[in-house]
Amino acid sequence: MKLLAPYNLAGLSLNSRVVMAPMTRSRAKDTVPDRSTAQYYRQRAGAGLIITEGSQISQEAQGYLFTPGIFSPEQIEGWKQVTEEVHKDNGKIFIQLWHVGRISHHSIQPEGKAPVSSVDTLAENTTCYGVAPNGQPGQVQVTRPRAVSPAEVSRLSQDFVSAARNAISAGFDGVEIHGANGYIFEQFINGGLNTRTDHYGGSIENRLRFLLETVDLMAEAIGSQRIGLRIAPFGRLSAMPPFADEKETWLAVARALSSRKLAYVHLSDQDSLCGNLLNREFLREFRDAYQGTLIFAGSLTKEVAEAMLSEGLIDLAAFGRPFISNPDLVERFAKGVPLAPFDRATFYGGDDRGYIDYPLYHG
């Protein structure tokens, strides 16, 4: 089976093509990964590649309480435990670098200020996890953001560079830029939202400038082969509107990244959340436009993943929810044994229940 065959990811030997998709679990009490985090990832080290939950690159980048960061010495130390544990079992692990942009609340922003974005447009009917008016953690309507100046866009890129350096010093094999799900990069790329009139808004080239400048600076700092990018073409999460040249924009991303020799591009289909957005025709076009390793995620089963690999549509297949309840997912695929169901109630927050207590298969 192709899914279980090894893969050379820019010099990194993966023992299979099964990737663990990034999943926020909201269990980092002081934004610092702890022993449970390390155990959780070690249990899943049998994956060809683990991509961690989204991890904020600065305090301003945070949109949800209890998500881990990768900017303070304590956070870096916490992540070191995680990478050491995963590497003990010969696992490979990238960290997802996250800036939520406008999907945040003043209660968790530095000095209680407004979050930042490309423009000052509020994400209506959109919540994040902050401090509610009663002083307790809870779902709150996100705060209207302020638009960053061009100088601040450069500062944002630098924050990504610092986080990437921190990730390498914490022992990660690489980093994944979170360019999906309506967060900071989509807030620049989306032509329906980004109405800036400077060189970060307007044409496709201008809307991609922040992303590509960031990628290039990070590549100078840690090497392009250690950088992956996750995107969700046609994604509607976090109040992303449709826009005129949407398909052209995403194919332009593919072409621009082809020459940059990244570790991979990771396409996230929000099928389970927003309807089937990435069809085969688009995937084929994207594949032709992007010369490099392509990962796909979104409601995959072993069979669908195998078919997509065999058709040559993708190189690696990412699984999210199945990895929550099946730490030994690759072994289960290999043995052809049934998958354990996941419990949505324990996806986010809480304690070790639903986190590190899913058993291995005993057949």
Ligand SMILES: Cc1cc2nc3c(=O)[nH]c(=O)nc-3n(C[C@H](O)[C@H](O)[C@H](O)COP(=O)(O)O)c2cc1C
């Ligand atoms: C609990 C949970 C948390 C998630 N957190 C993230 C995240 O931090 N970053 C991200 O890019 N996607 C995140 N996702 C999306 C997953 O990476 C994946 O794309 C999605 O679950 C679809 O794959 P699946 O059908 O195999 O679960 C999350 C999904 C779930 C279920």
